[in-house]
Amino acid sequence: MSDNDLFEYLLRLGDDRLVLGHRLSEWCGHAPILEEDIAQANIALDLIGQASLYLHHAGELEGKGRNEDALAYFREAVEFRNLLIVELPNGDFAFTVLRQFLFDAFSFHLLQQLEKSTDAELGGIAAKGYKEVRYHLRHSSEWVQRLGDGTDESHTRAQRALDELWRFTGEMFETDDIDERLVAAGIAADVKAIEPKWNAMVSDVLSRATLEIPKNAAMMTGGRRGRHTEYLGHMLSEMQIVARSHPGAEW
Amino acid sequence: MIESSAPTRDEVFELLTAIKDPELPVVDIVELGIVRDVSIEGDAVRVDVTPTYSGCPALRMIEDEIVEKLKAHGFSDVTVRNVFSPAWTTDWLSRETKQKLKDYGIAPPGTAAVSDGAELITIRRSRETIACPYCGSRNTEQKSEFGSTACKAIHFCNGCHQPFDYFKPF
Numbered sequence: 059m060s061d062n063d064l065f066e067y068l069l070r071l072g073d074d075r076l077v078l079g080h081r082l083s084e085w086c087g088h089a090p091i092l093e094e095d096i097a098q099a100n101i102a103l104d105l106i107g108q109a110s111l112y113l114h115h116a117g118e119l120e121g122k123g124r125n126e127d128a129l130a131y132f133r134e135a136v137e138f139r140n141l142l143i144v145e146l147p148n149g150d151f152a153f154t155v156l157r158q159f160l161f162d163a164f165s166f167h168l169l170q171q172l173e174k175s176t177d178a179e180l181g182g183i184a185a186k187g188y189k190e191v192r193y194h195l196r197h198s199s200e201w202v203q204r205l206g207d208g209t210d211e212s213h214t215r216a217q218r219a220l221d222e223l224w225r226f227t228g229e230m231f232e233t234d235d236i237d238e239r240l241v242a243a244g245i246a247a248d249v250k251a252i253e254p255k256w257n258a259m260v261s262d263v264l265s266r267a268t269l270e271i272p273k274n275a276a277m278m279t280g281g282r283r284g285r286h287t288e289y290l291g292h293m294l295s296e297m298q299i300v301a302r303s304h305p306g307a308e309w
Numbered sequence: 310m311i312e313s314s315a316p317t318r319d320e321v322f323e324l325l326t327a328i329k330d331p332e333l334p335v336v337d338i339v340e341l342g343i344v345r346d347v348s349i350e351g352d353a354v355r356v357d358v359t360p361t362y363s364g365c366p367a368l369r370m371i372e373d374e375i376v377e378k379l380k381a382h383g384f385s386d387v388t389v390r391n392v393f394s395p396a397w398t399t400d401w402l403s404r405e406t407k408q409k410l411k412d413y414g415i416a417p418p419g420t421a422a423v424s425d426g427a428e429l430i431t432i433r434r435s436r437e438t439i440a441c442p443y444c445g446s447r448n449t450e451q452k453s454e455f456g457s458t459a460c461k462a463i464h465f466c467n468g469c470h471q472p473f474d475y476f477k478p479f
Contacts, residue, residue, distance in 0.1 A: 093453035093463065100455035107364020111393075166426065182393025186363050189396060189421075189479055192429055193454060199430040255426075263430050 072112035079105030206267025228277025
């Protein structure tokens with residue numbers, strides 16, 4: 059285990075939340091009802107807040123003077139370490155909600171473990187996020203059940219979203235040498251141990267939502283190594299333009 | 310040599326009670342539990358603060374106010390450090406602080422129970438009814454678990470027909 063391993067791991071945690079938080083923020087002013095608009099913006103705020111804490115920790119560990127803003131706004135798409143699922147465009151409301159639920163269920167179990175990380179700073183950041191993700195999970199799991207077990211239209215859209223999203227879920231449970239070294243050091247969460255718990259929770263909610271998990275999906279991969287879909291670059295160009303147009307600006 | 314007139318640790322805590330949370334202007338940052346510790350060395354002071362929610366936008370403003378306040382009271386070097394453990398909880402709010410929230414029109418939080426996964430994913434969960442901070446009626450309903458700030462939920466009172474904020478247990 060080296061500082062570089064932990065730096066990479068913190069980028070993964072930070073980038074998942076930064077990219078998903080930015081996607082959710084795109085709903086601001088567009089959600090189907092006012093309360094939902096506020097909810098999406100709140101969840102986005104929590105995720106971007108969590109991202110800034112992980113990226114701040116990453117920057118300090120790296121020791122090259124990069125803070126959370128430098129890491130968020132001045133890296134290229136190939137340097138991002140997020141899962142592909144979080145960078146996909148929002149689609150319709152069903153797609154946004156299904157994606158959020160699949161991620162929340164993962165994050166819930168992940169942060170529950172990370173709370174006990176031997177890296178005290180990481181453990182503290184995760185403990186706070188764990189409190190927040192409980193609210194997110196309750197919200198997204200309720201929506202999945204409402205839409206799936208709702209009208210013909212909402213059921214059709216929810217099932218279509220799940221069919222599209224499922225092939226992006228395998229990446230959550232991939233591990234590489236970095237994970238293995240960090241898990242051995244008690245720093246990272248063991249996603250292999252999380253996978254059955256995630257499966258049980260997701261299957262439970264989806265069956266109550268009368269939705270069917272696609273069979274034999276070929277799982278997509280690449281985000282952790284910087285191999286992204288075409289969507290991330292477009293998203294970043296929008297997210298980063300103000301900071302890049304006015305570098306060093308303060309307000 | 311000029312004798313240092315820097316305040317003591319207790320006096321610093323007292324000074325910080327003048328700083329209110331910008332989103333909850335009736336409660337100060339000490340009673341809210343945001344200020345975790347103060348350490349003084351000569352005319353340098355370090356204040357440990359903890360965020361309420363990860364993305365709380367008020368924290369940056371609060372940090373600036375701490376620096377300004379303590380520089381105005383004789384400290385030449387003020388640092389504000391973020392600490393994350395133990396995680397901030399609404400259980401730290403005293404009875405008096407909760408009463409201040411209620412008087413301001415925000416229903417105070419209940420106990421921050423650690424709910425497990427099973428409770429979080431059922432749509433048929435038991436929902437606590439929150440007493441209206443205006444008329445005291447318990448005939449209220451939750452409109453959204455996410456409100457005007459990260460720490461609040463939106464409720465509605467069927468008794469006096471008023472929407473009100475609920476400070477979420479956290």
